[in-house]
Amino acid sequence: MSANPQCEQNPFYENVKHLLAEVKKILNIPDNLFEQLVKPQRVLHVGIRVKMDDGSTRIFNGYRVQHNNARGIFKGGIRFWPDTSMDEVKALATLMTFKCAAVGIPLGGAKGGVEVDTTQLSRGEIQRLARGYIREIAPIVGPEVDVPAPDVRTSPTIMGYMLDEFEKVRGRHAPGVVTGKPECIGGSKVRGIATAQGGVYVFEELKKKFGWGKNLTIAIQGFGNAGSNAADILYRLGYKVVAVSDSKATVINFQGLDIPRLIEHKQKTGSVANFAQAQTLPSDECLKQPVDVLFPSALENVITKDNAHLIKAKIIVELANGPTTMEADKILEQNSILVVPDILANAGGVIVSYFEMVQDSYGFFWDEARVKEELHKIMVRAFEECWNKKEELGVSFRLGAFTLAVERVIEAIEHRGRC
Structure with a gap:
């Protein structure tokens, strides 16, 4: 298990918080409400025990951060990457909240990661790691709570391992627990691209x-x-x-x-x-x-x-x-x-993951043309809305998109009576 100090400031996470601070000024957000936009609702750090091919046991750091679910259930990928840290995962989870809001899909933001160099592991070791990770986070994920997906160095195959292990843990069929899985076990067309x-x-x-x-x-x-x-x-x-x-x-x-x-x-x-x-x-x-x-x-x-x-x-x-x-x-x-x-x-990935969740819930699957058509509709609409916000405020495209997203998350927080 490699050391990855959490005390050092992560520049990526600092960038995200700085951007939110800029939006706070534009919208004049009160401190108590701003705190909900910055701080994650739940943070989980687990040690994943994996039996290696040589008979030894290694423990890998794993993370799951659930940032905000005001607009819908938590949603976000899982990366297997040697430089993964808690702050990196917090930053990515925060981005997911506002990405979903910016494109107008009813999901919140989450992210997961395991600190590992998969190029040094065998296929069997990667499978045992994937199964171990989903076992550790199983109490806080599920089709109606938090739905992971692939990210850096994870794949449909790895999502398949996690689906299978989660169903063993829960003792029931649950195809909607992950997205980005192979089509033969409930995945959606177009998700890979x-x-x-x-x-x-x-x-x-x-x-x-x-x-x-x-x-x-x-x-x-x-x-x-x-x-x-x-x-x-x-x-x-x-x-x-x-x-x-x-x-x-x-x-x-x-x-x-x-x-x-x-x-x-x-x-x-x-x-x-x-x-x-x-x-x-x-x-x-x-x-x-x-x-x-x-x-x-x-x-x-x-x-x-x-x-x-x-x-x-x-x-x-x-x-x-x-x-x-x-x-x-x-x-x-x-x-x-x-x-x-x-x-x-880059919101196309989570949008088609959202489509996969919809298809899994009904057990009715769309053809490639339908998925692309629906994706195109959402991306075009989101582009226009983010562009118009940028023009309205006279700010950068990034700040316009984030401001629109924050407005939508705040609206959901207020309607839930959380502030």
Whole structure:
């Protein structure tokens, strides 16, 4: 079990709290009400005992944070990541509350994580870890309480393990306990690409607003689930993706990358590096390329005060959670770079998770066209509402979206008599 001190301030969590403090000034929120917006309702830290393949036992730190359920049951992913900490999970849970509110779906915010490097574990050890985690948090989750989903380095397969273990613990069928699971056990179509698809829908609405065509150059930082799917969707729509990066390298071809072949190359080699039809550069070079649109699609805090001035893109669409620090945000705004905030741009995942919850509750499942149609409706409406709030207040897109979300959460808190 690695040490991950909780006493140190987490810059990601500080960014989220700072943003809420900015909204507090705009809306003149009283201190007692603001406290409910910042502090989570429940925090759980567990030790997960896992029998390793060599017969030894290891204990992994696991977390579940339930931030606010005024608008609906808690909802949020689970990540298996070596740098996961309680403060990181608090930040992500807080973002989930306001993400759901910003796009107008009736859910609250939660998040979970396990401090682990899954590249060092066997498939059997990962399964035992997943089952151990859901056993530990089982008393506080369930289809009518808190519904987890995949996040960084978790997958539909891992959700399947958790579903199975939860049903063993509870002794009943409960397909709605997690979303993002395989379709054969109650998952929804489109869920695997939902974050990327939602981000592309928002990008296309922005494009319409400015009257742009498809002759735009695009860079995608991060080539995991969200990044690779966004690249693939954009490529098939006829856009020119010219730069892509993962943790090991950036590949560039200003004539346009062949995304299907690049995905195949990454699957075979484990990295985008040395793709035959492109120039290979260090991983951090992706952010600096002279493109029209940048999609940060990996982890938080990748655009900072140290590199924000190097960004040449005109538009940033945040597919990752919290990729931009508050200091970087100010630099980008000063440089007239429009940022489509994470709580709007990457909401496609939780929206289709919401659809999965609806489908599970009725035992009636939609086809791919229906899921995409409903996702498109919500993303377009949310884009317009967040944009209009930004224009009304004369603030950044991020601050406009957060202000709208906070107003909606406060409305629910007041109607419940919690203040």
